[in-house]
Amino acid sequence: MIVFKKMMLIVGLALSLFGAGINRAWAADITVEATVNRRQVSLNEVLDLTLTIQGTQQANALELPDIDGFESRYLGPSTSISIINGQMSSSIAHQYRLFPQQIGTFEIPALSFKVEGQTLTTQAISVEVTQTSPSARAPSSQSAEPAVSLDDKVFLVLETDQQEVFVCEKVLVRVKLYVSQLPVRDINFPVLKSDGFLADDIAQPKQYQKVIDGVSYQVVEFAWDIYPTRPGLLALGPAELTCSVLYQRQSRRRDSAFDGFGFFSDDFFGDFFGGYEKYPVSLSTDQVALEVLPLPEPVPDHFSLAVGQFDFSVTADPVDVKVGDPITLRMQVSGQGHLKGVELPKLLESDDFRVYAPNIREERGIRILEQVVIPKHASAREIPQMSFIYFDPKIKRYQTITQGPFAISVAESSAPSTLQVVDRALYGSGQVAAEELGRDIIFIKDRPGMFYEKTSVLYQHVWFWGFLVFYTLGLALWGWWFIENKKILTDMAYAKRLKAPRQAKKALKEAQQWISHNKPKEFFECVFGLLRDYLTHKFLIPEGSVTPEGVASFLREARVNASTIEGIQDILSQCDTARYGLLNADAESMQQVFIELRRMIDVMERI
Amino acid sequence: MRIRYVLFVGILLLLSVGLACTREQPQQALTQFYQGNLAYREGNFVKAIEAYQTVLSQGFESGAVYYNLANSYLKNNQVALAIVYYERAQLLIPRDPDVKANAKYAASLLERSGSQQPKSFISERLDRYQEFWTLRETIWLMVGAYMVFGLIVFYWIVYARYKIVLVILSCLIVVFSVLNGWVLKEKIAHRSKAAIVLSESKATFEPLHDATVHFTLTPGDKVFVVEQDRQWFKIRRSDGRMGWVLSESLAMISERPR
Numbered sequence: 001m002i003v004f005k006k007m008m009l010i011v012g013l014a015l016s017l018f019g020a021g022i023n024r025a026w027a028a029d030i031t032v033e034a035t036v037n038r039r040q041v042s043l044n045e046v047l048d049l050t051l052t053i054q055g056t057q058q059a060n061a062l063e064l065p066d067i068d069g070f071e072s073r074y075l076g077p078s079t080s081i082s083i084i085n086g087q088m089s090s091s092i093a094h095q096y097r098l099f100p101q102q103i104g105t106f107e108i109p110a111l112s113f114k115v116e117g118q119t120l121t122t123q124a125i126s127v128e129v130t131q132t133s134p135s136a137r138a139p140s141s142q143s144a145e146p147a148v149s150l151d152d153k154v155f156l157v158l159e160t161d162q163q164e165v166f167v168c169e170k171v172l173v174r175v176k177l178y179v180s181q182l183p184v185r186d187i188n189f190p191v192l193k194s195d196g197f198l199a200d201d202i203a204q205p206k207q208y209q210k211v212i213d214g215v216s217y218q219v220v221e222f223a224w225d226i227y228p229t230r231p232g233l234l235a236l237g238p239a240e241l242t243c244s245v246l247y248q249r250q251s252r253r254r255d256s257a258f259d260g261f262g263f264f265s266d267d268f269f270g271d272f273f274g275g276y277e278k279y280p281v282s283l284s285t286d287q288v289a290l291e292v293l294p295l296p297e298p299v300p301d302h303f304s305l306a307v308g309q310f311d312f313s314v315t316a317d318p319v320d321v322k323v324g325d326p327i328t329l330r331m332q333v334s335g336q337g338h339l340k341g342v343e344l345p346k347l348l349e350s351d352d353f354r355v356y357a358p359n360i361r362e363e364r365g366i367r368i369l370e371q372v373v374i375p376k377h378a379s380a381r382e383i384p385q386m387s388f389i390y391f392d393p394k395i396k397r398y399q400t401i402t403q404g405p406f407a408i409s410v411a412e413s414s415a416p417s418t419l420q421v422v423d424r425a426l427y428g429s430g431q432v433a434a435e436e437l438g439r440d441i442i443f444i445k446d447r448p449g450m451f452y453e454k455t456s457v458l459y460q461h462v463w464f465w466g467f468l469v470f471y472t473l474g475l476a477l478w479g480w481w482f483i484e485n486k487k488i489l490t491d492m493a494y495a496k497r498l499k500a501p502r503q504a505k506k507a508l509k510e511a512q513q514w515i516s517h518n519k520p521k522e523f524f525e526c527v528f529g530l531l532r533d534y535l536t537h538k539f540l541i542p543e544g545s546v547t548p549e550g551v552a553s554f555l556r557e558a559r560v561n562a563s564t565i566e567g568i569q570d571i572l573s574q575c576d577t578a579r580y581g582l583l584n585a586d587a588e589s590m591q592q593v594f595i596e597l598r599r600m601i602d603v604m605e606r607i
Numbered sequence: 608m609r610i611r612y613v614l615f616v617g618i619l620l621l622l623s624v625g626l627a628c629t630r631e632q633p634q635q636a637l638t639q640f641y642q643g644n645l646a647y648r649e650g651n652f653v654k655a656i657e658a659y660q661t662v663l664s665q666g667f668e669s670g671a672v673y674y675n676l677a678n679s680y681l682k683n684n685q686v687a688l689a690i691v692y693y694e695r696a697q698l699l700i701p702r703d704p705d706v707k708a709n710a711k712y713a714a715s716l717l718e719r720s721g722s723q724q725p726k727s728f729i730s731e732r733l734d735r736y737q738e739f740w741t742l743r744e745t746i747w748l749m750v751g752a753y754m755v756f757g758l759i760v761f762y763w764i765v766y767a768r769y770k771i772v773l774v775i776l777s778c779l780i781v782v783f784s785v786l787n788g789w790v791l792k793e794k795i796a797h798r799s800k801a802a803i804v805l806s807e808s809k810a811t812f813e814p815l816h817d818a819t820v821h822f823t824l825t826p827g828d829k830v831f832v833v834e835q836d837r838q839w840f841k842i843r844r845s846d847g848r849m850g851w852v853l854s855e856s857l858a859m860i861s862e863r864p865r
Binding site for chain 2: 439440441442443444445446447448449450451452453454455457458459468471472475478479482483486
């Protein structure tokens, strides 16, 4: 129950946060805008007026006042919600249709709305009503469709951000394509006539919406920089752009009762699905005049031809070198202006330095010059300062940025001066003279190394094979020893069988001693113990079965021959008799028993 | 306890190998070698050649002796013989860059006849591997592989663990052994390699003085001796052509029996 309550609390919290977020997303300023689909309409056409309220969907339709020159009719509302960059916005658009009643220029007045306690007003819109539709500039296609005026629906505009500039100063050019209420496709990049200008590449076009005099347009904007190369009044443009306009085809007149009637009509499917055709359209702008001023005199010496605002920096690396070692001087300039034509300063050959042709390149809007300089002697203390002179059109003055001098430390070279190979790319097409090297043999060896007998081969030596045999045997023995040891540790019966002869040998020695001491009782005790231990370990006979009668069956199973079994039985009987003091054996009879016993153990060992 | 046994056996093995490798340098040969060096420094190349040849005639050889002898022949303008002795030096010190450099230089002094058959990438790599080791080293490598294989088998039988690792090791050892076996075979086959020492040596179709000449050989050309018939040697050139030449036309690269 507690868990459920906790879950509901979390869900409720999440929902409220979400709701707040939505509310925040929804909360936006309310604006109202009035737009028409065209600014010029003929008597036999209609005009669409749209009142769009942004920021809310709760706005009732406005009853239009009487508009001079037009009859109006309310068509209905349409709502929309859009989410752009995570921000939600809503709007409601009320559509009206206006029917022109007479020729002339009329004004749709500013309209006031009351929305959520606010009073919002639109702008007035001027509309011209003509007798008939004006003809379009679009080239006529193969079809016989009537010409349509596109002037107010699609047009091109050329703009610059300045009208008066200096030579080489950056000028931003914009070519804008305005399209209203017309589907347009295949928009090509504009071509701008720009004699006397250098131009950068055109950036990716931007697209946005703009309202001009009450008409909403979709705008495609192309922008790029140009740089005038000579003074005077230069004409920029016109800019030309080609695109395709989609035009809805009108249905054919029916010439017979069966022609195009319902299902049998060729136009049935065309009319049913819309029937759009593409018309190529070529648009152009007017020219724009640009006053290009010459750079003010006097132009300083070593002027870099840079016009704009720039940064200039120089580095020298390394600074601790020896005579003849290269130092790379790197200069870079960046900023607002045309970089391609900029001349960077370079170090000239002098008594202190030998210089090479610089390597110049552009990287991500930065112009870089790299030059290799080589100090000729140790008394070269510094690389002289480098200056970059440019013209700033904002302040209308030449500016100089100076870097350096750069202190260096040049030590005498310890090795004789030799040809140094530096990066070929820094030299451009620099070439190194071919060097002729001498050829001869390398000197003799001072030490004889290891002497070998000329005619002997390693595998012909006895010791070589001896070594291999020794290794193999050693490994085999070692392996056998490991396995044997493991068996003894894990197999008790086997361990006992191995121990039996050693124990028997030890007991025989003891028995021999009893014979020499003439102790029959001890002798037979020892013999009995020997036989008992030996038979139990060797043949796994239970101790209790080591009797003259009991031992026979086990020994027969172990394939001991009958005479040996009889001999063992006889000795065991003698042992029993002697142990109970009933046998009086002398040394000779003990010796016989001993010999017989040893023989029998030898026989059993061979099993 | 077990580790002590392993160490004990390992030390025994190393000792036996070490004993096998050490031997005393023959004093007479050393003396002649240094005398040859002295004569070379004085510019008396004929005397230097004599001294080095004396070392060889005493039944001893070393890479340095062959190298110095080859240098002496080259200084004495006997380029073909120099090439022969550089080849002999390379058999004993194949990785010495001085020998390779001088042999290349000597070869560049002679115009060579015949054409080299282009080799495939694998063939070239195998030849390089084969030339990298001396015969002695190849044999020891095979012994080493055998010893490692023995240890693997021992471990398998005694401990029976890490069987997959042992199988992989065994496979590698087998491959290594096969490769070195091939190297051994090639080195033994190279004993029949010889170099032409006389200019305008003619290889004939038959081992007869008046036989038709098949092709001409120039000093420094390397050939393989295929057969011998009295004072004639049947040789095979690098492009596969065969012919008979007189024994004085060539010198065997390896003086060991073929």
